[in-house]
Amino acid sequence: MQVLFLSSEVAPFSKTGGLGDVAGALPSALAALGHQVLVVTPLYLGVPREGLEDAGALTLTFPFGPVTARLRQRPGGDGLTHVFVDVPPFFERPGLYGHPDDARRFAAFTMAGLSHAQARGFLPDVVHANDWPAGLAALALKRGYAHTPLGNARTVFTIHNLAYQGNFPKSELEALGLPWSLYTVDGVEFYDQLSFMKAALKSFDVLTTVSPSYAKEIQTPLGGHGLDGVLRARSKELSGILNGVDVREWNPATDVLLPARFTSMELSGKARCRQALLDAYGLDAPPDGQPIFGMVGRMVEQKGVDLLLDTVPRVLEQGARAVVLGSGEPAFEARWRQLAQRFPTRLGVKVGFDNALAHLIEAGSDFFLMPSRFEPCGLNQMYSLLYGAVPVVRDVGGLKDTVVDVAQPQGTGLVFSELTSAGLSRALLRALDLFRRPDEYRQVQRRGMAQDFSWQRSARAYEALYRTR
Ligand code: ADP
Secondary structure (H helix, E strand, O other): EEEEEEEOOHHHHOOOOOHHHHHHHHHHHHHHHHOOOEEEEEEEOOOOOOOOOOEEEEEEEEEEEEEEEEEEEEEEEOOOOEEEEOHHHHHOOOOOOOOHHHHHHHHHHHHHHHHHHHHHHOOEEEEEEOOOOOOOOOHHHHHHHOOOOHHHHHEEEEOOOOOOOOOOEOOHHHHHHHOOOOOOOOOOEEEEEEEHHHHHHHHHOOEOOOOOOHHHHHOOOOOOOOOHHHHHOOOHEEEOOOEOOOOOOOOOOOOOOOOOOOOOOOOOHHHHHHHHHHHHHHHOOOOOOOOEEEEEEOOOOHHHHHHHHHHHHHHOOOOEEEEEEEEOOHHHHHHHHHHHHHHHOOOOEEEEHHHHHHHHHHHHHHHHOOOOOOOOOOOHHHHHHHHOOOOEEEEEHHHHHHOEEEOOOOOOOHHHHHOOOHHHHHHHHHHHHHHHHHHHHHHHHHHHHOOOHHHHHHHHHHHHHHHHH
């Protein structure tokens, strides 16, 4: 099959979160199954320019004005090509999202992707678009390409996070050249705004999301971010496929970003990583029997940062250590920094984005904390399982689908339900208790390290979905 894959971030070229990881790994897993995959993504400021080949140019005409895009390509091996959409006024800025003209930036990226596929004679069997930035692709295909070979493509849309919807002032509808007839409750209108996400949920042939549990949760008022009704109406076309882990990047036995490598049978390398982690944060070693808790992630409400800020002091007071890496809402960043001042030898906080440090945290920690309010799939808990950092998670979304509580025979982590500081606190006390029983802790850790999260399984599930008509 020929697959046109549209994503506003693709690791290792650009990434703010899980979407980048998925768009980095899934297309190559599909190519490994024998498909031809063309990945299209914006050429942001931070994307390395070396090795990019010219792949032509095109001009898009929008009512807001013309957009000239140069296309640059990078062959990614058998069956895989990355194409970068180069529109300097749109993408050569700091930060991927959050600009006032995001509707235009990402509509232009999407249209350039479709237009370029046609121009290079790549006739996709499937157009697979990801998250709101590519949410207008199916509408564009129906409206502008209906009578071209591109118009026959099956359209698949993956929701990586329903909380980010791409909602814009309705005046953008005209600016983008969409007719007011689409601006209805059955169309792209959402609380009197133009919604790229809603447009997608209404117009793609097939909808997927990144875990089976999240697929269910987003059809309920509690998890639907206002779009549960729209999703319930499409429940027959909606399914959840768990993300995989890119084991070329995340494998403790081969990870070149670590000071030492390790496996579940030979854990001495993990002990060296643990010490390197303490050194990196300038922390004292915890007393015997006390663990290091690690946390990596965006500092936003979704991730339960407020719960962590309330409860982590309790385990620090008992002698445990904690290391935190992330960035996000300034108020959360400030509260973590304040807490680190209160526990200078026990709590380390780094605000920022640091991939190598993220690897060291997974490798050096004894437990990994992820008490999310909601979690479409979550990658960090899977990395932590593979790296022997026993995860402490809430039973929601992909966390629920990947971690089994230690009370079960095949337990791999600590799972709690109650979305309160008391709920998390009880889970942390259970973690401390488990760590005091080293034999049992090792068994839990080893079971986690033996999990198989390879992309091949997920890629096969997407392949099956692409095929069904
Ligand atoms: P989300 O997509 O909601 O941010 P995921 O757990 O699915 O959460 O994916 C987050 C990805 O981004 C992981 O690969 C994680 O390691 C990475 N990440 C998040 N914050 C940071 C950070 N501050 N530094 C390095 N990597 C980070």
